[in-house]
Amino acid sequence: MSDAIIIDGKAIADGYLSKIKEEVSRLPTRPCLAMVLVGDNPASLLYVRYKKKYAEDLGITSFLYMLPTETKEEELIHLVEDLNNNPQVDGILVQLPLPDHISEFKIISTIRPDKDVDGFTKENIGLLALKQDCLVPCTPLGCIKLLKSVKDDISGLNAVVIGRSNIVGRPLAQLLLNENCTVTLSHSHTQNLPDLCLSADILAVAVGKPGLVKGNWIKPGAIVLDVGISYLPDKSIKGDVDFEEAIKVAQAITPVPKGVGPMTKAMLMHNTVKAYKRRRNFIEDKK
Numbered sequence: 641m642s643d644a645i646i647i648d649g650k651a652i653a654d655g656y657l658s659k660i661k662e663e664v665s666r667l668p669t670r671p672c673l674a675m676v677l678v679g680d681n682p683a684s685l686l687y688v689r690y691k692k693k694y695a696e697d698l699g700i701t702s703f704l705y706m707l708p709t710e711t712k713e714e715e716l717i718h719l720v721e722d723l724n725n726n727p728q729v730d731g732i733l734v735q736l737p738l739p740d741h742i743s744e745f746k747i748i749s750t751i752r753p754d755k756d757v758d759g760f761t762k763e764n765i766g767l768l769a770l771k772q773d774c775l776v777p778c779t780p781l782g783c784i785k786l787l788k789s790v791k792d793d794i795s796g797l798n799a800v801v802i803g804r805s806n807i808v809g810r811p812l813a814q815l816l817l818n819e820n821c822t823v824t825l826s827h828s829h830t831q832n833l834p835d836l837c838l839s840a841d842i843l844a845v846a847v848g849k850p851g852l853v854k855g856n857w858i859k860p861g862a863i864v865l866d867v868g869i870s871y872l873p874d875k876s877i878k879g880d881v882d883f884e885e886a887i888k889v890a891q892a893i894t895p896v897p898k899g900v901g902p903m904t905k906a907m908l909m910h911n912t913v914k915a916y917k918r919r920r921n922f923i924e925d926k927k
């Protein structure tokens with residue numbers, strides 16, 4: 641069997657970004673994204689800097705609030721409330737994880753749902769579960785777009801998601817269900833994970849354990865989405881799937897890097913423009 645198609649997430653994300661840029665250029669004013677980073681987690685710092693650069697490249701105004709680790713929960717709540725009340729701000733993103741003394745649930749619950757470009761509030765998560773229009777979490781939304789670049793109709797396929805995080809696993813399982821897949825959401829207590837994976841036509845892995853999924857866990861012809869990203873001591877970047885083994889078995893696979901990562905940022909830009917348009921009652925482009 642020939643090697644798997646390597647899904648070029650960077651090229652697909654660039655395609656979305658150029659369309660978004662064109663759309664932004666036609667808007668009467670610039671959309672505005674406010675991002676908040678608390679503490680000095682190096683990976684988080686890198687992510688928010690990239691997000692800021694992507695926004696600026698598209699003509700989206702962006703603000704980055706960098707707060708020290710010792711920031712009190714009430715201070716962060718006040719900042720989010722100010723951003724909620726600022727009519728110039730269309731999207732609010734609080735980078736996770738937050739320091740242990742701050743409740744992520746409380747902070748996310750403070751964000752106005754119509755400015756929640758991460759799609760993390762209980763209102764947006766509830767709407768997603770009810771298959772209603774909402775701001776959809778960026779990484780899972782990017783995963784669905786990548787899947788559809790390989791196979792447009794995924795209804796009826798068996799999808800296995802490994803990892804039940806609020807950011808990726810849970811909303812991705814929901815989106816796959818909304819696409820009529822038969823979905824199994826697996827996690828650290830799941831028994832016999834390799835056999836479960838072998839039943840998957842679509843296998844999405846988001847646990848942050850480099851090389852967890854071996855080639856012999858993958859059903860021949862499956863589509864594999866590798867959402868994991870780990871920085872190894874030798875400075876290399878590795879996904880959750882053993883890529884060299886997987887390409888011998890899968891039909892298609894996302895690489896790490898340049899797979900799901902660029903799509904997350906592109907979908908954040910998509911959500912920011914969507915939030916801008918909805919807040920101004922523009923007609924929604926369903927695509």
Ligand code: GUN
Binds near residue numbers: 733735736737807904
């Ligand atoms: N931390 C890791 N991924 C994300 C994300 O998509 N959004 C936010 N806000 N924090 C994250």
